[in-house]
Amino acid sequence: MALLQLLFLGAIILETSHASFMSTPNQIHLLRPRSGMAGQHVEGINCLSWRLGVETNNVVKWVTIPKQCAGYVGHYMLGQQYRDDSLAVTDVAISYVESLELAGDGKDMWVFDVDETTLSNLPYFAVHGFGSEPYNPTSFNQWVIGGKAPALPASLKLYYKLLSLGVKVAFLTGRTEDQRSATATNLKHVGYYTWHKLILKGSSYSGKTSAFYKSSERGKLVEEGYRIIGNIGDQWSDVLGTNTGNRTFKLPDPMYYIS
């Protein structure tokens, strides 16, 4: 392997000595830092690679983030990059919806997940290790019932655009029916002042995966005649499965994984 990597680097050095390369506006130097341009190196694991693995659905079924990456994930979530990454997703979604010729018959629908999509639980996770502590259903339920989650600004921007275009909004969440009132109040309080459906996970789905539950509920929307023109969530289980929608959008979330 080491020999092959040397050959690989050698090939690049040979090629990059060509004049056409040297004249590019942003000259690339061949010194290769230990963790690339973008990283703090943590022994044994590259936290940037781990996060990319999560976001691309390569790293699956994990329970907590790697302990060594708690600091990295915390900085990412509190920093500008998470906000920019989220806005980059919803800006693509807005361009997409603006490009459509909508029927205007009240059947165009957009599906939003709730947690880490419409609402942000970052204030909760900031005091619970950013996903490095095991999920605690009791304290998380207390947080949800408190109804104090801020909106994810990127999703709120998409939401207003959709309303202005006459697209119906459905919230489809793994939150359970007993959290309906707190969820509805929280959504309204932070700017999501109207919606067509707020679908919470009924007891008939207990023990089923989120992917199964959400596919089933989207199927019901389609049976009712809605066209799901878009679907956005922070989990791959929000956007894979059946009746996923004409286009899906995956928001970042390196804090937890839901099947």
Added chain:
Amino acid sequence: MALLQLLFLGAIILETSHASFMSTPNQIHLLRPRSGMAGQHVEGINCLSWRLGVETNNVVKWVTIPKQCAGYVGHYMLGQQYRDDSLAVTDVAISYVESLELAGDGKDMWVFDVDETTLSNLPYFAVHGFGSEPYNPTSFNQWVIGGKAPALPASLKLYYKLLSLGVKVAFLTGRTEDQRSATATNLKHVGYYTWHKLILKGSSYSGKTSAFYKSSERGKLVEEGYRIIGNIGDQWSDVLGTNTGNRTFKLPDPMYYIS
């Protein structure tokens, strides 16, 4: 939006003043740098966000990388982060295949894409703007026919593991039949010394998308009785569609997009 973002930040500051947060081992400060912890800021576009958008299949059907991101993409591709990101993917793939109980009947198969998966065209793209120049079929064909592409070290590691476990390897590539000999020679030269199938794009697929072509060819493998236990590529069109395989793996590639 500005008000909401202030409220959002305010909520975090209130929450993060709690003692439980202050005692976390990696203390998070609330100063938020202009482009997060990981980035150089480029006016008008956050290149890290753009790359994440590409890797998560949110940013689609793009022709060239944003001009402003040529330097960023070049540094990424030549730096350690691209290698680490690739290894993180194949290490998950290796853990996955090691966890399987293989039938040992010669029907377990792994599908590899070729370009930016088994072979790296980085020496070519390093002198062609890392995807910022429009695709040039003539010069790229010359490069392919030259047969000088190095192996992607991460994929070579996965390849050896698969061979050691008796898994059949199929290469399924958008390269065309006239490039068969150069491709086979190149593969052997850099360490891929054997394979069960090398499937190149025949003329009957001209004008079809890569996703259609690859789905069709994987379908033929399944009809022949092979079980596609894994499938790896750098494009989403390698791993979406039909007969995708029991598990799929998406390698990084911020240089070009293939439908």
